Amino acid sequence: MSGPLHQLSGELPPPAARGRRPRLRTRGSALVVAAISTASVFTALVLVVVNAPGWERVSSAFLDWENFTRSAPGIIGKFGVNVALFTIAEVLILALGLVLAVMRSLPGPVLFPVRLLATIYVDLFRALPGVLVIYVLGFGIPGLRLPGVPNDPFFWGVVALTLLYSAYVSEVYRAGIESVHPSQAAAARSLGMSQWQALRHVVLPQAVRRVIPPLLNDFIGLQKDTVLVSFIGVVEIFRQTVIRQQATFNFTPFLVTALVFLAITIPLARFTDWLVSRERDRRYAAAVTERSRAARRGRLWGSGR
Amino acid sequence: MTAPRSSPPAAVPALSVEGLWKSFGDLEVLSGIDLGLAEHEIVCVIGASGSGKSTLLRCINLIEPIDAGRVIVAGEEITAAGVDVDRIRRRIGIVFQAFNLFPHMSVLDNVTLAPRRVLGRSRAEADEQATALLERFGLADKRLDYPERLSGGQQQRVAIVRALAMQPDLLLLDEVTSALDPELIAEVLNVIRELAAEGMTMVIATHEMGFARDIASRVVFLDEGRILEEGTPERIFREPTEARTREFLQRIIEAGRL
Numbered sequence: 229m230s231g232p233l234h235q236l237s238g239e240l241p242p243p244a245a246r247g248r249r250p251r252l253r254t255r256g257s258a259l260v261v262a263a264i265s266t267a268s269v270f271t272a273l274v275l276v277v278v279n280a281p282g283w284e285r286v287s288s289a290f291l292d293w294e295n296f297t298r299s300a301p302g303i304i305g306k307f308g309v310n311v312a313l314f315t316i317a318e319v320l321i322l323a324l325g326l327v328l329a330v331m332r333s334l335p336g337p338v339l340f341p342v343r344l345l346a347t348i349y350v351d352l353f354r355a356l357p358g359v360l361v362i363y364v365l366g367f368g369i370p371g372l373r374l375p376g377v378p379n380d381p382f383f384w385g386v387v388a389l390t391l392l393y394s395a396y397v398s399e400v401y402r403a404g405i406e407s408v409h410p411s412q413a414a415a416a417r418s419l420g421m422s423q424w425q426a427l428r429h430v431v432l433p434q435a436v437r438r439v440i441p442p443l444l445n446d447f448i449g450l451q452k453d454t455v456l457v458s459f460i461g462v463v464e465i466f467r468q469t470v471i472r473q474q475a476t477f478n479f480t481p482f483l484v485t486a487l488v489f490l491a492i493t494i495p496l497a498r499f500t501d502w503l504v505s506r507e508r509d510r511r512y513a514a515a516v517t518e519r520s521r522a523a524r525r526g527r528l529w530g531s532g533r
Numbered sequence: 534m535t536a537p538r539s540s541p542p543a544a545v546p547a548l549s550v551e552g553l554w555k556s557f558g559d560l561e562v563l564s565g566i567d568l569g570l571a572e573h574e575i576v577c578v579i580g581a582s583g584s585g586k587s588t589l590l591r592c593i594n595l596i597e598p599i600d601a602g603r604v605i606v607a608g609e610e611i612t613a614a615g616v617d618v619d620r621i622r623r624r625i626g627i628v629f630q631a632f633n634l635f636p637h638m639s640v641l642d643n644v645t646l647a648p649r650r651v652l653g654r655s656r657a658e659a660d661e662q663a664t665a666l667l668e669r670f671g672l673a674d675k676r677l678d679y680p681e682r683l684s685g686g687q688q689q690r691v692a693i694v695r696a697l698a699m700q701p702d703l704l705l706l707d708e709v710t711s712a713l714d715p716e717l718i719a720e721v722l723n724v725i726r727e728l729a730a731e732g733m734t735m736v737i738a739t740h741e742m743g744f745a746r747d748i749a750s751r752v753v754f755l756d757e758g759r760i761l762e763e764g765t766p767e768r769i770f771r772e773p774t775e776a777r778t779r780e781f782l783q784r785i786i787e788a789g790r791l
Contacts (some may be wrong), residue, residue: 393699398603404671411629411631411633412633412635414591414596414629414633414645415629415633415634415635416635416646417619418594418596418622418625418626418627419622419623419626419646419647419651419696420619420620420622420647420651420693420699421619421646421647423653425650425651429646429650430635430646431650433637434635434636434637437637512738524647
């Protein structure tokens with residue numbers, strides 16, 4: 229990143245430097261410095277841990293290779309339950325979150341109760357610890373023994389995750405809706421489109437596109453939080469890990485589970501970052517094109533206003 | 534229809550604004566505007582920045598809610614209680630200074646969105662009509678491009694086509710060339726001249742005094758939210774009676790814009 233800073237910051241070079249290409253520090257030397265520094269820090273960390281007085285015990289309790297290979301298949305097998313949980317929940321969350329965001333974005337005094345309801349919902353489910361909601365729904369509602377109401381913990385797990393995460397996701401959508409300039413809605417309304425048509429065809433498509441990266445962030449959070457559903461009796465990856473740990477008196481199964489989560493969440497996190505930087509580059513490129521056009525014209529676009 | 538005017542026009546006016554007041558918080562922007570437009574008439578609204586030109590245009594189609602007054606479009610009061618504002622807005626086109634094209638849609642979709650969603654035209658029908666309009670204004674080869682790929686002048690022409698696709702009875706142009714580079718202004722003004730030749734009824738807020746002088750049937754000088762003076766372009770530009778109008782025009786001449 230220490231390369232062509234001029235190009236990154238979007239500044240035009242100072243007048244004196246114009247016409248002469250600024251000298252860039254070579255990329256190679258920066259890489260060497262970064263590699264040496266990283267290697268020394270990590271070596272130091274490893275040395276501290278390995279020379280700790282309790283290292284022997286910890287390493288046999290957490291890093292038992294034989295336990296690892298024996299535990300892995302059963303634990304990974306149960307991850308399918310988590311995948312089912314977060315896939316079903318995410319679809320419902322994206323839909324419910326959007327409905328809530330639209331409810332909160334509706335203007336006018338008549339619709340105040342709608343906004344109020346949505347606001348209370350969002351406040352409530354963002355304030356409550358997730359585990360509490362999962363417990364209350366998973367044990368409380370089946371406990372009522374209402375006829376026709378399912379008592380399957382998987383079902384209530386999906387419901388609880390949906391309720392919790394749609395509150396967060398609706399706020400993400402809402403930020404997106406508010407980021408679309410009001411002149412867009414004004415243009416749509418002035419063509420005779422209704423409030424709803426303007427929202428549906430002009431504002432929402434732009435809003436959703438802008439918030440895809442933060443939505444993916446919340447999706448990563450959801451994937452991890454599926455383990456909370458184990459508390460109401462769903463045998464998923466975490467429950468299976470604990471069963472295995474208690475059967476073997478060894479903590480290595482937790483390492484297996486940790487690696488499974490890393491394997492799916494890190495690529496998704498990288499993908500999200502890539503999306504963000506691509507979007508930034510795209511906008512930056514558009515700005516540069518605009519600026520160079522303006523420079524050719526001898527004035528900056530819109531500077532007179 | 535309740536308060537008869539002193540000299541009622543023969544036909545129903547295309548637009549009639551009566552006692553329009555508008556404030557933003559403590560800032561009073563329009564203080565009792567009265568303005569009438571016959572069909573095929575072109576009124577150019579001139580005045581300094583902040584005199585209320587844009588606000589007036591935005592109040593006529595009620596994108597900006599008004600505080601008091603009436604706006605009547607071809608005999609139908611848009612400000613009356615219980616009126617379906619969306620229905621009347623279809624007949625009033627507005628083009629903005631900043632184009633306000635929909636960036637997530639192609640030029641063609643920008644133009645066809647409202648005809649399809651509001652007028653219920655089929656895709657084929659709307660496409661055909663939009664393509665004909667785009668062709669007429671030299672934009673046919675841009676129909677599948679996204680707005681960001683277009684120059685400012687092209688974007689503004691698309692915005693005009695988008696408004697025309699609704700076949701409005703009245704067109705409001707809000708400083709449509711103010712965000713354009715000098716060399717792109719002419720192409721947009723030529724489009725407006727063409728519409729004028731066809732008899733489009735228009736209210737044009739503009740800083741292009743030469744253009745206003747050529748095209749206007751009437752010029753209205755707006756000063757601090759009031760119509761200070763109005764008349765034929767010859768009279769307003771040659772022999773303005775108000776000191777403020779003379780002062781304003783003097784500044785324009787000094788800036789080399791007239």
